[in-house]
Amino acid sequence: MELKNKKWTHDHFYGVREEIIKHWPTGADVNFEEAVKYHETIPARKHFAKRLVKAKKNGETLTQPRAGVALLDEHINLLNFLRTEGEADLLPTTIDSYTRQNQYENCANAIEESMKAGRSLLNGFPAVNHGVHGVRKLVESVDGPLQVRHGTPDARLLTEITLAGGFTSYEGGGISYNIPYAKSVSLEKTIYDWQYNDRLVGIYAEHGIEINREPFGPLTGTLVPPCISHAVAIIEGILAAEQGVKNITLGYGQCGNLFQDVAAIKALEQLAEEYLVKHGYNDCVLTTVFHQWMGGFPQDEAKAFAVISWGAAAAALAKATKVIVKTPHEALGIPTKEANAMGLRATKQLINMLADQPFPITAEVDIEVEMIKAETRCILDKVFELGNGDFASGSVRAFEAGVLDVPFAPSQYSLNKILPARDNNGAVRLFDVGNLPFTQDIIDFHKAKIDARAKEEGRKASFQMVIDDIYAISKGRLVGRPSK
Amino acid sequence: MELKNKKWTHDHFYGVREEIIKHWPTGADVNFEEAVKYHETIPARKHFAKRLVKAKKNGETLTQPRAGVALLDEHINLLNFLRTEGEADLLPTTIDSYTRQNQYENCANAIEESMKAGRSLLNGFPAVNHGVHGVRKLVESVDGPLQVRHGTPDARLLTEITLAGGFTSYEGGGISYNIPYAKSVSLEKTIYDWQYNDRLVGIYAEHGIEINREPFGPLTGTLVPPCISHAVAIIEGILAAEQGVKNITLGYGQCGNLFQDVAAIKALEQLAEEYLVKHGYNDCVLTTVFHQWMGGFPQDEAKAFAVISWGAAAAALAKATKVIVKTPHEALGIPTKEANAMGLRATKQLINMLADQPFPITAEVDIEVEMIKAETRCILDKVFELGNGDFASGSVRAFEAGVLDVPFAPSQYSLNKILPARDNNGAVRLFDVGNLPFTQDIIDFHKAKIDARAKEEGRKASFQMVIDDIYAISKGRLVGRPSK
Amino acid sequence: MENNKVKVVLGVIGADCHAVGNKILNYAFTSAGFEVVNLGVLVPQEEFVNAAIETDAKAILVASLYGHGEIDCRGLRERCRESGLGDILLYVGGNLVVGKTDFAEVHSKFIEMGYDRVYEPGILPDQVVIDLKNDLGL
Amino acid sequence: MENNKVKVVLGVIGADCHAVGNKILNYAFTSAGFEVVNLGVLVPQEEFVNAAIETDAKAILVASLYGHGEIDCRGLRERCRESGLGDILLYVGGNLVVGKTDFAEVHSKFIEMGYDRVYEPGILPDQVVIDLKNDLGL
């Protein structure tokens, strides 16, 4: 196969499908025609894509947690609790890590062990093992729009089962669910496999069923400069649109400097719109998601609330369509449902308090918007060029060349040459731009910012500075300054 | 006596003093000369005034809780806990409500009952009853700068005892500790009695002992527009300076709209400097204090954390010298020491995360700064005029005339004619300007803002709108919109 | 006209100066058709009793926010009885004790002291108006 | 020169992809003079064992962040013994179990599984380096 950003033919899709469905016995229960009918019965208030469109129109910022446990009834209780006690607008189903590695056998064991132990031994909901019937029970028992959230390089069976089960939103992408989540799976394979997922959503769309798709914005969650995650998000948006996806949410993980964060959401919206239209995708509805700080959290719950609240504030001021919420247990372990609901309620309070305070595009925000756009354009245009006008093969080559590069990624397929660090105001910049295809102006801008910080701290920029920044928020600061 | 903003003579002061000292037996232990010597032994790190000056120089925002219990040892434990577990930079001693009404007999009973009950039956520390020795034990057992915080119309004995005991900061003022705290005590009397307190601090200053003074900024804490609290703060600053006070902290209670809050602190700093110098007080050190939202809180602790965090963020972005911190128990009762420490830690996390993010004076902030200054000038200049060039007698007349007026004040001496309400962006405006001596421009500005909101909500501005705004934050919003 | 209105005495007891809730309750009960005898803040027990006697009020609404409610509210029922007000309706509300406390405990404590209804912090006036109308058979 | 350095095997076990701490530990142990055989993330038990045998490592540092540590780490000590690594030092750290848990419990659970040292979430590398030098008598 030659990887191309080209809509799969039905023949190609159904050929692959036949095999996928057999990966685990529950695959046999997937029946597309019947699933379409099932989707038609899902009311608007439980419909993810529709809820997002409404929020965008009203200028709302919706809240959404992460959550998933091994057993079905427990998972239902968990989600209903987050809906009622957490006042969550949108609901997730976080898939466990074995499923993400297609280790369904391990899941089966862990489900059994969890039943015996009376507590979840999995870090998420093993949807493939629960099958279409299990998923439908979930969809019918929960009063809110539902999204699959995972981190699965090869998610094809999971997609089939969860969509047939009635999920109306699906996270992931061939880059964003590979580079931060895998070590030795080639990009060629994951982009190809994710074309399958997108194509399936596209086929649902052809049958009048709108399903929301969301590339995973924050990548490694740790000091990822906006231009990197924006480039990946926009590429995945384009790849999805090509396969027929019509409702797309692009994401960004909070960096922590208010002006950079507000600017990042604005830049993402504007650039994504521009690139989709430029490349011929005129009928997609775009929304945005802001992730509260995705890196290391403080262990102390009071301090965690502060980080959560600041993320909520930035999301609301940036007017993102939704915000993914952290919990006061973040640094320590999967949250209890109570802790999860508390993160949601704190977020809701701030979003509502800031709903009436639009943040103007001040000069400071404007500079950041222009900077992020310029950087992202450099990357996107080079990717396109490397692929000879194709974003799919271009992405593979771009990662090889370090034109796309994700800091701290576990994947062998990311060059890992760039090094991010904060500037004096806490904005995330690049201390080493690696092979990013930036103009000299942009390179100088980053260098000047990092030099100014180094000077302020009376030390040279180094990997130690990067480490200090990685720990900073968990130690109660934004910029990892050396202690005096 | 004729009330004048005029430094008391030593004779006058010592004449009054002789009597004050006799109000309660513990007064007998106050010995000024010995107290001066005692103050000389207090190290800089425990010195409130010095710590503030250092913070101002370094651009820090210090954290300070409220806290006080009936018994000495318990109170010592409480403050040390807030210092170590709450990471508080500055420490308070909140005085109980009986002491505030000079009901020392009631305190004596409640101390006894508290000892029996094994828990504090008082809402603060009865410092007069504990006397100079008790206070010194406190000062010596706690490793941090200490301030008296109360709400006492006639605080003269309390001032004598706590300052002789070694406190280096003292809150209150003749207006700010009357209008929100009393019903039928005349302003003439409280301003006069507070001249005593200020004069005592002034006499300490003459002996080389610097004691910080802080008028109570937030007043009733409930939708107080910045111009009202700024006018009172600046008048009390001037009254204090006249009596020889050299180290003054002026305060403001968060309104909730970020731009108004940042602007309020800027305007307060600039105007206070200007008026002090203009009226001949050239050698005062001025600092600012930002109070996290002082009105009704949400009962839910997660939501309370969000309100606390937003207050911390606004304080840090406004670069106030210190922030007074609320707790997750605010809506329900005096916090446990644990809850108090949690509010402090959340605040510290945010202040540190925002320390590196100066908030620029954007056009939006600038408009608010100019507005607040113009409004406050109208009031201050009219007060001065009503007093024929005297801010003391002018204040009394201004309150009579409604030229100074505090919303929701319990005092008969406040006209209670003005009515505040939020505008469409949540900034606090005046829906009824009462007798405030505003120019027509300013009146029109407020009217336009309120009209725009009323229009947005499809209802007339009314007392119901004010009530909705009073409840709003506790119900999870900033602007009290009618439910749809 | 005025005379047809049922009178209620309202005030914040003891050394307590919290005025905002008081103003809202005043507004709510007035709007609901009662004649409110509002004593404001910092009201001693005897003032409540005297006002009720003077105005022939049908209920006394006592607020305590600042934490000393337990001490301040004790004995009001006895004082009412002694003054011939007998079983006049006594409502109490606010933040009645020092500290965040289980409300069930607070409730039974104040019921024992002789209050007819005891309200949790954050109660909205509408509910209180309904209760009062019920209790007075209006 | 190189040969003088003590070798340690480092990796993130199971289906776990958390890479940031791994990179920092790699840097810290390298800076402290060890030769780090870094297996990265997503490492099965046998790979740890094989690497230790091949490189004659003196310790295996196992990380588990994602919550499945309890399942993934079980049996590693036995596997070491079976492969002739016997009592090679086994350290484990990260967020070892699902959910926020009392660390004392987690500690004794992993000690029982045969790990020599068990670290709390948030431990800084400096401390681990000190411990390792101590345990190896360096």
Ligand code: B12
């Ligand atoms: C960043 C992050 C991610 C990124 C990781 C990117 C990447 N590839 O590295 C992304 C977003 C991809 C991610 C994914 C997931 N994550 Co994650 N993640 C985090 C987070 C926020 C920070 C981790 C981090 O980088 N910290 C900074 C580094 C420097 O610290 P560290 O990793 O803790 O390592 C230090 C110490 O622990 C110690 N240490 C670590 N290992 C060892 C080993 C030894 C021997 C020693 C001595 C010391 C030691 O030293 C290290 C250096 O100081 C943590 C929560 C947190 N800590 O705040 C959650 C967290 C680890 N993730 C969690 C989970 C559950 C997941 C997911 C399953 C997703 C989900 N719920 O949606 C997936 C897992 C996928 C998979 N297959 O593994 C949970 C684990 C829960 C649990 N144990 O109960 C956590 C705790 C969050 C939570 N509370 O739910 N995550």
Ligand code: B12
């Ligand atoms: C604003 C405020 C102040 C302002 C008051 C200004 C003024 N003069 O009105 C200022 C800053 C001056 C102040 C001072 C003090 N306060 Co204050 N204050 C508050 C705060 C934040 C809001 C109160 C408010 O206005 N709410 C809005 C109104 C509409 O609601 P409300 O007052 O609760 O009343 C409603 C209901 O409770 C109910 N209700 C009330 N009374 C009654 C009576 C009846 C019969 C019924 C049916 C219903 C009812 O209906 C009302 C209308 O909806 C509360 C905490 C909170 N709620 O968030 C603390 C709070 C009440 N204050 C408290 C304290 C301790 C004090 C001080 C001692 C200061 C201190 N610690 O520094 C002083 C007291 C001085 C004194 N002598 O009284 C404590 C009381 C603690 C406790 N009970 O354990 C609280 C709870 C804060 C806390 N958690 O520490 N305070």
